[in-house]
Amino acid sequence: MNQNNPRLGWLFTSPYLIYSLVFFLGPLIWSFYLAFTNWDLIAPTYEFVGFDNFLKALKSPGVQSAFWVTYKFMIVFVPLVIVMSMAVAVLVHGLPKFRSVFLIGFFLPYLSSGVVSSLIVKGFLSYNSPLNETLRRLGVDINWLGSPWAALLVVGAIMAWKFTGYYALILTSGLAGIDKEVYEAAAIDGVSNRQRFWKITLPLMYPAIYTTLILAFGVTFGIFTEVYQLTGGGPNYATNTWQMEIFSQAFKNLQAGYASAIALLASLATFISIFIIRKLLEVWGKRNGWV
Amino acid sequence: MKKRYPVLLALSLAITLLSACSTGQGAKSAAGDDGKGASGKVTIEFWAAPNPTQQAFWQEMAKAYEAENGNVKINVSAIKESPSSEASIQAAIAGGSAPTISENINRGFAAQLANSKALVPLETLPGYDEVLSSRHMKDTIEPWKFADGHQYVLPIYSNAMLFGWRSDILQELGYAEPPKTYSEVLELTGKLKAKYPDKYLWAKADLADPTAWKRWFDFFMLYNAASGGNKFVEGSSFIGDEKAGVATLQFLDDLRQAKGLLAQNVTDPFETGVSVFTDLGPWTFTNWAEKFPEMKYGENFTLSMPPVPDGLDPGASKTFADTKGLVIYASASKEQQEAAMNFIKWVYSSPENDAKWFEQTKLPPARDDLSTNESFKAILDASPELKPYAENVPNAVPPMDNPKFNELQTFIGQEALNKVVRGEIDPQTGWSNLKKAIEGELQ
Secondary structure: OOOOOOOHHHHHHHHHHHHHHHHHHHHHHHHHHHHHHHHOOOOOOEEEEEOOOHHHHOHHHHHHHHHHHHHHHHHHHHHHHHHHHHHHHHHHHHHHHHHHHHHHHHHHHHHOOOHHHHHHHHHHOOOOOOOOHHHHHHOOOOOOOOHHHHHHHHHHHHHHHHHHHHHHHHHHHHHHOOOHHHHHHHHHHHOHHHHHHHHHHHOOOOHHHHHHHHHHHHHOOOOOHHHHHHHHOOOOOOOOOHHHHHHHHHHHHHOOOHHHHHHHHHHHHHHHHHHHHHHHHHHHHHOOOOO | OOOOHHHHHHHHHHHHHHHHHOOOOHHHHHHHHOOEEEOEEEEEEEOOOOOOHHHHHHHHHHHHHHHOOOOOEEEEEOOOOOOOHHHHHHHHHHHOOOEEEEEEEHHHHHHHHHHHOOOOOOOOOOHHHHHHHOOOOOOOOOHHEEEOOOOOEEEEEEEEEEEOOOOHHHHHHOOOOOOHHHHHHHHHHHHHHHHHOOOOOEOOOOHHHOOHHHHHOHHHHHHHHHOOOOOEEOOOOOOOOOOHHHHHHHHHHHHHHHOOOEEEOOOOHHHHEEEEEEHHHHHHHHHHHOOOOOOOOOOOOOEOOOEEOOOOHHOOEEEEEEEEEEEEOOOOHHHHHHHHHHHHHHHOOHHHHHHHHHHHHHEOOOOOOOOOHHHHHHHHHOHHHHHHHHOHHHEEEOOOOOOOOHHHHHHHHHHHHHHHHHOOOOOOHHHHHHHHHHHHHOO
16 A cells, blocks of 8 residues: 555545534534624524624623633633542552553543433532531531532532543553653652652653643533533523523524624634643743653 | 545545434425425424323324325424424524424414514414314413414413412411412411421522523512513513512512522422422422322312412412413425314314323313313313313413513513522612613613
């Protein structure tokens, strides 16, 4: 086989390229067009409204809340999921046997239905659940899904539970890539466990941590199912994410044009945020001499 | 030729991939533009509510109709809920694969669809008047007329939403029957909290949730009772009754201050006795039969129309009508639309079919003679808890028919009710804020 034959490359990538053109690029261009109309996708006629949809979106409390709520979720979700997945990765990596069994166990929540896990959590946190009954006896009364920060924490925690196993897989592969001789040399030099983690493990795992962090930050821009099931974006917009706002406008208010404008603004916010985060992570790595 | 192999292979793969994405829907195109298949049969796609009992009813009806009418084929399937039935219908219309006819459509969503010219005005189809007369629904259909004078939905059922009371706990507090006015309810709340500090009058997380449809089961039940059934919005005008609206919000505020409201997620609060009052639809009883068989009408719970402000006649109380119906889609061919209307006419030509519906779904058929027609007597006698629903069908006000109902009802929660329940705003300010927001949206 001629390895330099470009046609073969096109051949093998063509199904995915065509799929992407039809289901990603096409809808993206279509969404861009829709954002300048007042169409609901159903009416036989519609008008071009210029930048009206974008101006309306920028003034909307729903869109403004979606913008800020995403960053609030980042504050809750990213540190939590990184710490949890790192802990799982280190623990599992240290096991003498059955590593893959435990990794699969931790990965299962990622495969679970967001609807089902949300409903279970809803029952668990209901006013008359055993947990809350016990807490009230101890003098602690928390309205988990009804107070802004508690609701944010609950959704962030469910997301962290769901993604921990997935990110632990990436981090475990990072750990596996570290040569044992490095640790052996450090042991001879009398390096403590803490120093071992901060001075050897963390720097050598930087590529895996970088990937995990970018993925985790990206997740916060796409939260929908848990919020839809648990809080509906409330209380008082406290958990209203971009996806929730787009869904509400497109499918509850039947304003596809306006929802498209919000989706484009969400894309813009995502691209800019991820770009800045990526640059900051690169600076962090370079400053410490990890890259 | 050799060079073309990769291209051909890529094309085949792409076609295979794309054909796998086909939903197999789109009855009109599959059956021909006039909706007729190769056999000359008119094919109707019927989307039933995503509820097994309703789906089973329509499948049974379709089979019986097909047996009598060989030239019609009716495909009954459940509306997909991905993530909601409304979203599925909207996506189907936009994608050109809308059904011919569907049920489970409320008046607000119908107004949205009608505004986009997606529905057929039913009175323009032959046979519509015969349905109204044979089904005895002249009075029931009256408030369903849309602001543009057309009739887009044929209501199938109408639940006059009632409030349930834990009669066993009420008896412990010295009440033989539920209170009927606001001050009586507040007095009961005081007695309840004095005897059971951990119990609440009304435990319902939705009171703090701005989701539009949730207002049907709190605000509109109370507001309709306080206003005598005021329409709230007519056409593009806000015509809300300020006195009734403020009284409704004040009632909730008074209950909050008396620690009678618990706006938190609670598992089965009424059934477990955490609360003594709740909004109840007749669909609850099917669920109770399986999950809470100990809930017995007349023994530990009873039903009432919503309480009214002091000074009003409780006997004239109105409530919200949780009612949904059938619509026929404009995208269907004329033959399909007429065939769909003929099917409806056939189903409702006999009260026995409505009786079958009532028995299977427990949802009261939307007809004027529900409490008087002999066909339903056996069902009502066997299930006495359904009687108050049947009797109050004429006292129930259907939802507003404004295409912006979702935004408008969200404002009721966001600007007034949710904040009043949380104690963040006084009732008068809440009413003024919701009025301002709704009038702004309607402009």
